[in-house]
Amino acid sequence: MEVVKSPLEMQNIALNLKKAGKRIGFVPTMGYLHEGHLSLVRRAKQENDVVVVSIFVNPLQFGKNEDLDRYPRDFERDCSLCEREKVDYIFYPSASDMYPEDFKTYVEVKDLPDVLCGKFRPGHFRGVTTVVLKLFNIVQPDNAYFGEKDYQQLKIIQRMVKDLNVPVNVIGCPIVREPDGLAMSSRNKYLSEEERKSAVFISKALFQVKETFERGERDVNKLKDMGINILKQAPLIREIQYFEVVHPESLEPKEIAESSDVVAVAVYIGNTRLIDNIRL
Numbered sequence: 001m002e003v004v005k006s007p008l009e010m011q012n013i014a015l016n017l018k019k020a021g022k023r024i025g026f027v028p029t030m031g032y033l034h035e036g037h038l039s040l041v042r043r044a045k046q047e048n049d050v051v052v053v054s055i056f057v058n059p060l061q062f063g064k065n066e067d068l069d070r071y072p073r074d075f076e077r078d079c080s081l082c083e084r085e086k087v088d089y090i091f092y093p094s095a096s097d098m099y100p101e102d103f104k105t106y107v108e109v110k111d112l113p114d115v116l117c118g119k120f121r122p123g124h125f126r127g128v129t130t131v132v133l134k135l136f137n138i139v140q141p142d143n144a145y146f147g148e149k150d151y152q153q154l155k156i157i158q159r160m161v162k163d164l165n166v167p168v169n170v171i172g173c174p175i176v177r178e179p180d181g182l183a184m185s186s187r188n189k190y191l192s193e194e195e196r197k198s199a200v201f202i203s204k205a206l207f208q209v210k211e212t213f214e215r216g217e218r219d220v221n222k223l224k225d226m227g228i229n230i231l232k233q234a235p236l237i238r239e240i241q242y243f244e245v246v247h248p249e250s251l252e253p254k255e256i257a258e259s260s261d262v263v264a265v266a267v268y269i270g271n272t273r274l275i276d277n278i279r280l
């Protein structure tokens, strides 16, 4: 496994691999890897000749009062996990190499970022699409793998790729959960023992709503009330930012739930913002 820091060097390696006819699988991450990331790496290994993992905590996608400075980092540990999974390259650029002082170009998808997380994190998805397009241009992947936990992110990236004719196949992969249902996230690291207990109510609410839908309930207001009531039982959930049932592609809120709609939730537990979702 090789660690590459320079964007130019990574791009040259990728272009040479492509010339040699290799299929490149790419897993973009912000590091502090967990089983969710590793499931993406394993899928990428199966479907490609070469696997590149990027580790870059992208300052552009963090708001002023968000957790950029305290975002968990452990590069050594990430390296050994990648080594174990037989990753071929880790791309590990610096912020100044990715965004030199004269940087002036941004990528913005319209409408899709106006709902769910985007409503509460202005500029976040512009930061995501900008860095992801840069990473795609540097790593030249055939296939790129994203977790469905960040469902809105996945849909926005798929839209960007389609609208801008980016020759990358963007593949969404299932959420990986802890045995008690909590969706894996690098941010789970922030939770105290007591907060961790409250966090379980997030997936509990989603599972209950899905079960109620499967028993025939289609009224979104009723499904939402049920989910929110479960979240309210968690002593340390201090804010429910949203609990929505949305169309899986347009992300528009629904009134009558249908199969394959997405139930998406964001809450604050202490200073930790957690998101999760489930497909009906």
Ligand code: PAF
Pocket: 028, 029, 030, 056, 058, 061, 128, 131, 132, 150, 153
């Ligand atoms: O999902 C993430 O970890 C990040 O948003 C991504 C896609 C690596 C872009 O910084």
